[in-house]
Amino acid sequence: MLIALWQRAAGLRGTLGTLLVLLLLWEAxxxxxxxxxxxxxxxxxxxxxxxxxPGYYMKQASMTLWITLVGFSLATVLGVALAVAIVSSRLLDxxxxxxxxxxxxxxxVALAPLFVIWMGIGAEPKVAITLxxxxxxxxxxxxxxxxxxxxxALALARVNHASTWDILTKVRLPNALPALxxxxxxxxxxxxxxxxxxxxxxxxxxxxxxxxxxxxxFDTTRVFTALTLLGIMGTVLFYxxxxxxxxAVPWHTSQRNSAGHGRSG
Amino acid sequence: xxxxxxxxxAGRVYASPRGAVTALADVSLAVEEGEFLSLLGPSGCGKSTxxxxxxxxxxxxxGEIRVRGKPLSGPPRDxxxxxxxxxxxDWRTILxxxxxxxxxxxxxxxxxxxxxxxxxxMLLLERFGIGSCADRHPWELSGGQRQRAAICRALLCEPExxxxxxxxxxxxxxTRDDLNVELSRIMGxxxxxxxxTVVFVTHSIAEAVFLSDRVAVMSAGPGRxxxxxxxxxxxxxxLSVRESPEFTRHVAAIRDLFTQxxxxxx
Numbered sequence: 001m002l003i004a005l006w007q008r009a010a011g012l013r014g015t016l017g018t019l020l021v022l023l024l025l026w027e028a029x030x031x032x033x034x035x036x037x038x039x040x041x042x043x044x045x046x047x048x049x050x051x052x053x054p055g056y057y058m059k060q061a062s063m064t065l066w067i068t069l070v071g072f073s074l075a076t077v078l079g080v081a082l083a084v085a086i087v088s089s090r091l092l093d094x095x096x097x098x099x100x101x102x103x104x105x106x107x108x109v110a111l112a113p114l115f116v117i118w119m120g121i122g123a124e125p126k127v128a129i130t131l132x133x134x135x136x137x138x139x140x141x142x143x144x145x146x147x148x149x150x151x152x153a154l155a156l157a158r159v160n161h162a163s164t165w166d167i168l169t170k171v172r173l174p175n176a177l178p179a180l181x182x183x184x185x186x187x188x189x190x191x192x193x194x195x196x197x198x199x200x201x202x203x204x205x206x207x208x209x210x211x212x213x214x215x216x217x218f219d220t221t222r223v224f225t226a227l228t229l230l231g232i233m234g235t236v237l238f239y240x241x242x243x244x245x246x247x248a249v250p251w252h253t254s255q256r257n258s259a260g261h262g263r264s265g
Numbered sequence: 266x267x268x269x270x271x272x273x274x275a276g277r278v279y280a281s282p283r284g285a286v287t288a289l290a291d292v293s294l295a296v297e298e299g300e301f302l303s304l305l306g307p308s309g310c311g312k313s314t315x316x317x318x319x320x321x322x323x324x325x326x327x328g329e330i331r332v333r334g335k336p337l338s339g340p341p342r343d344x345x346x347x348x349x350x351x352x353x354x355d356w357r358t359i360l361x362x363x364x365x366x367x368x369x370x371x372x373x374x375x376x377x378x379x380x381x382x383x384x385x386x387m388l389l390l391e392r393f394g395i396g397s398c399a400d401r402h403p404w405e406l407s408g409g410q411r412q413r414a415a416i417c418r419a420l421l422c423e424p425e426x427x428x429x430x431x432x433x434x435x436x437x438x439x440t441r442d443d444l445n446v447e448l449s450r451i452m453g454x455x456x457x458x459x460x461x462t463v464v465f466v467t468h469s470i471a472e473a474v475f476l477s478d479r480v481a482v483m484s485a486g487p488g489r490x491x492x493x494x495x496x497x498x499x500x501x502x503x504l505s506v507r508e509s510p511e512f513t514r515h516v517a518a519i520r521d522l523f524t525q526x527x528x529x530x531x
Contacts, residue, residue: 152352155322158339159346160369160422170368174356251355251402 041221049225061229063206064195067123068237071130072191076184078131079138083176084168086139087146096139104136109197116202126198126206133194134187138180145179146172178252181245188237192230267334268295269426269462270319275328277314288314289325290487301452301463303473303480305519307528311488312466313430319464320346320428332426341426345419349431351411353403353418360386360399363417370422382421389417393447409440416448427452427463433472442504445475449502452476470523474498474515475507482519484526492522 023043030042037045050057082100085092108129115125149172157167199208207226214222277289289311296302304312317323318330321340332341345366353362363386364374373379390396393413398406406414412432419427433441452463467473473480480494496515498506506512 150350150352152348152350153354155320155348156346156352156366157369158322159320159344160366161340161342161371162369163371166369170365171354174354177356249356251404 038218038220041224045221046224046228049221050228057210057225057229060205060207060210060226061233064192064199064208064230065233067126067130067195067198067206068188068191068233070123071127071194072134072184072188074127075131075134075138075187075191076180079135079183079187080142080180082135082139083142083146084173086143087172088164088168100136100139103132108133108194109201112197112201115198121202121204125202126195129198130191130194133197134191137186137190138183141179141183141186142176145176148179149175177249181241181249184241184245185238188241189234192234192237196230267331269298269300269333270296270464271329271331271334272315272319273329273331275315275318275325275330277311277318277323278326287487289318290489291328292488292490293328294481294490294493296462296464299462301465301476301478303465303467303477304483305467305470305473305480306483306488307468307485307523309488310483310485312468312483314488315483316428316430316464316466319426320344343422343425345422345424345427347412347415347419347427347429347432349434351403351408351415353411353414355403358400358402359390359395359406359414362403362414363390363421366418367422386417386421389420390414392451393417407440408436409444412436412444413447425462427461429463429465431466431468434467441472445472446504449476449500470516470519471507474512474519475502480515480519482522484528491526494519 027043030040041049082096086096087093111132112125112129115128119125119128153171153175154167157171162170195206196208196211199206200212203209203212207230210226211223214220214226272292272294274291274293275289276287276291279286279288292311292315304315306312314323318325318337319332321337321344324337330337335341353359354365357365360383364372364382367382368374372382374382387396387399390399393416395406395410395413395417398410398414403411403414412435416432433444436444452461465473465476474496477496480496482491482494483489484491494515498509498511498515
C-alpha cells in the first residue's frame with residue numbers, strides 16, 4: 001500500500017517534471033523566435049491572461065463542468081439501465097443495439113444544430129449532446145461486463161433456485177463494475193467534448209463559447225487560456241473517476257496492482 | 266423405497282457442426298441413500314455430463330433420472346454443488362461467499378435469521394480449519410482454502426445430496442490429500458460424520474477408492490458405466506489406509522479394468 005503510494009507519487013513527479021520542461025521550452029521558443037501573439041502566445045502570457053479576469057474564467061469553466069457532469073451522470077445511469085435491458089431480452093438487445101449503433105455512427109456535431117432547434121439555447125441541448133456522446137461507451141462496456149459472468153457462477157445460482165433479480169444484483173452487476181469503470185473513463189472524456197460541441201453550436205456561455213468568441217476577435221491568448229482550463233478539467237475528471245474506481249472495485253484494482261498476490265499453495 | 270438417485274438408461278446426445286456427438290449412452294445406475302459414490306473415468310467419458318444431469322443443469326436426451334422417486338425437471342431441491350473451480354465471488358468476503366447459496370435460496374442476511382445463518386457459516390468454516398479467513402477476500406486465500414470455502418458454501422443449507430465435480434482437480438497433491446482426509450471425516454461415516462448422499466466426479470483412482478462406498482468406472486466413446494466396484498474399507502479412513510493391502514487391491518482391480526478398456530492411467 002505504502003509502496004503503491006510512493007510509486008504513484010513518483011509517477012506524478014515524472015509527469016509534472018515533463019510538463020514543466022515542455023512549458024519552459026515553449027516559453028524559450030516564443031522568446032527566441034518572437035512569433036506574433038496572434039499565432040502563438042507564451043505560457044507566461046496565458047497565465048497572465050487568466051489572472052486578469054480569474055472570476056470570469058472560473059464562471060465559464062464551471063458552466064462547462066456542470067454540463068459535462070450532468071450529461072455524464074445521465075449517460076451512466078441510462079447506460080447501465082440500457083445495458084441491463086440488452087442482456088435480459090433478445091428483442092430489446094436487437095432494438096436498443098440497432099438504435100445505438102445508428103446514433104453512434106451519426107456525427108454528433110452534425111446533430112447539435114437540430115437539438116438547438118428542438119430545445120433552444122439553454123442547458124438542455126448541450127446536456128443532450130453530452131449524453132449522446134458519452135452513453136455508447138457505457139452501454140457497450142457494461143453489457144459486456146454483465147454477459148461475461150463465469151458460467152459456473154450461473155450454474156451455482158440455478159442449482160440454488162436463485163431469482164432473476166438475485167442473479168442480476170448479486171452476480172451480474174458486481175461482475176460488471178470493473179467494465180463500468182472502463183466505460184466511465186472513456187465516457188468522461190467524451191462528455192467534455194459533448195459539452196464543448198454544445199457550446200459551439202448554441203452557446204451563450206462556457207469555455208466552448210469563450211473559444212468561439214475569442215476566435216472571432218483573433219484573441220489567441222484567450223483561446224489558449226480556455227484550452228488550458230479544458231485540459232486541466234479533463235485530466236482532473238479522469239483521475240476523479242479512477243479514484244472512485246479504487247474505492248468501488250478494490251478486488252479488481254488490488255489484483256491489477258499485485259497480480260497473483262496470495263495465490264500460492 | 267426407491268434409491269436416492271436413479272439413473273434409468275440415460276443418454277445425452279449433443280448436436281455439433283460435425284454431426285451428433287454421444288456424450289452418454291444408456292447409463293443405468295442407482296445411488297443409495299447416505300452413500301458416497303464416485304464417478305471415475307478418463308476425460309470425455311461423460312462423468313461431468315452425468316453429474317450435470319443429476320443436478321438438473323442438463324437433461325438427458327433419452328432415458329430418465331429420478332431423485333427420490335421423482336423424475337427431474339430442472340434442479341431438484343436440497344442439493345449442494347461443488348465445482349472444479351471454487352466460483353467464489355471476489356467482491357464478497359469468505360463468510361459472505363459461504364452464505365451466498367443460502368441467499369439464493371431466499372434466506373435473508375439481515376435480522377435474527379441472518380445472524381443465525383452467519384453463525385452456522387462460521388461454525389462450518391471453523392470445522393474446515395479456515396475460521397480465521399472469514400473476513401478476508403477470496404484473492405487473499407490459497408487454492409486449498411478457497412476450495413474449503415466452496416465446500417462450506419455447498420454444505421451450509423444442509424443439502425440431502427452433495428454433487429462434486431472434480432472439486433480437487435486443480436489443487437496440488439499435498440493440499441488434495443488434506444482435503445480428501447477432511448471430506449472423508451466430514452462426509453463419509455465416523456463419529457463426526459453427517460449422513461448424506463454424495464456423488465463425486467474424479468479421474469484419480471486413489472481418490473475415488475479412498476473416499477467412496479462404491480466407485481462407478483466409466484469409459485469413453487460413447488460414455489457409459491463399465492463396472493461398479495464396492496469399496497469395503499472400514500471407516501474412518503486415515504491417510505495411511507492407502508498403504509494397506511486392501512486399498513492396493515481395489516486400486517489394482519480398477520486399473521486392470523481401465524487397461525482392458527484400453528485407457529492409459531497414471
